[in-house]
Amino acid sequence: MRRSVVWGLVLASAGVLVVVVSVIFLVPRLLYPPLSEADLRGVRSAQARIELRQAQYRLANDARTAMLQSCVGLVVVIGAAATWRQVHVSRESQLTERFTRAVDQIGSSDVNVRIGGIYALEHIAKNSHADRDPIQFLLGAFVRGRLTWLVGSADGPEHPTPSVDDRLPVMNVRAPDVQAAMWVLERRIRTPDDPALYLSRVDLRGISLRGARLGRTLFRHSNLARAALTGARLDRSDFTDADLRGALLDGASLKGANLSRAHLQGAGLRRADVRGANLRGADLSGTVLDEALLTGAHADATTVWPAGLSAAARRERGILDAGPGP
Missing domain, CATH: 2.160.20.80 (E3 ubiquitin-protein ligase SopA)
Known part of the structure; x- marks a missing residue:
């Protein structure tokens, strides 16, 4: 199952790469195709024909450069989004782990460990809005259960x-x-x-x-x-x-x-x-x-x-x- 997922990601990445390369190299050529002899039939000067062909190449290259920069920018944005998502997932994982450890601590038979768990929950509540109500409920239940x-x-x-x-x-x-x-x-x-x-x-x-x-x-x-x-x-x-x-x-x-x-x-x-x-x-x-x-x-x-x-x-x-x- 894991191997099939990996191959799927590889194929998807290859497909994206092919599309990007095609866009960068083919689209500018379609927008600014090289000038043929038929296109330059009315231009008698050889020097003028050379300059026109060079100008057409420059337009195609400029378009290719702009598209390449856009793709690079897109990759940077996607990378930043993926990094932010990874950081978010990592933070949530750390909070969950800390929350679980703190709950284990307040169930300890050692009063000092229980106090440490209580202050750990307070720190989690300050950093996680979603955990504030559950921590309030948990500490209230702790007080009611203890005394x-x-x-x-x-x-x-x-x-x-x-x-x-x-x-x-x-x-x-x-x-x-x-x-x-x-x-x-x-x-x-x-x-x-x-x-x-x-x-x-x-x-x-x-x-x-x-x-x-x-x-x-x-x-x-x-x-x-x-x-x-x-x-x-x-x-x-x-x-x-x-x-x-x-x-x-x-x-x-x-x-x-x-x-x-x-x-x-x-x-x-x-x-x-x-x-x-x-x-x-x-x-x-x-x-x-x-x-x-x-x-x-x-x-x-x-x-x-x-x-x-x-x-x-x-x-x-x-x-x-x-x-x-x-």
């Missing part, structure tokens, strides 16, 4: 836990590979049509994501107790029933976020932007809301507010409170 928080399952954890475990090591110590994956996910290249990042039912206690860009992320039923999210951009993210007790959200942007039934006891929201957020059923007892922007935030009778934040104070801050208050 699953199976709320509601028969053998799942109590949610929220009776108390916040202050002795639990921070994520960078407890699961540095998950911390690395989250850093990569938050600094990924974003476009308006990016798919939402799915991180629901994940144990992210003690995660450090200061200044992170995680807008439109799904954190439904996840545990983010004691998470460091200072200055993070979390606009339009979904924190339904998420555990955010003791989380540091000072200066964070939560515009339009869904915090319904979220557990925010003792969280810090100083200077946070919570405008337009859904706070229905959220527990904000003990939450620090100093200088927080709350205009247009939606609350109801099940929302639990920090002590001293009366209904009048809530109205003054622009909260749309559907529930009765003192």
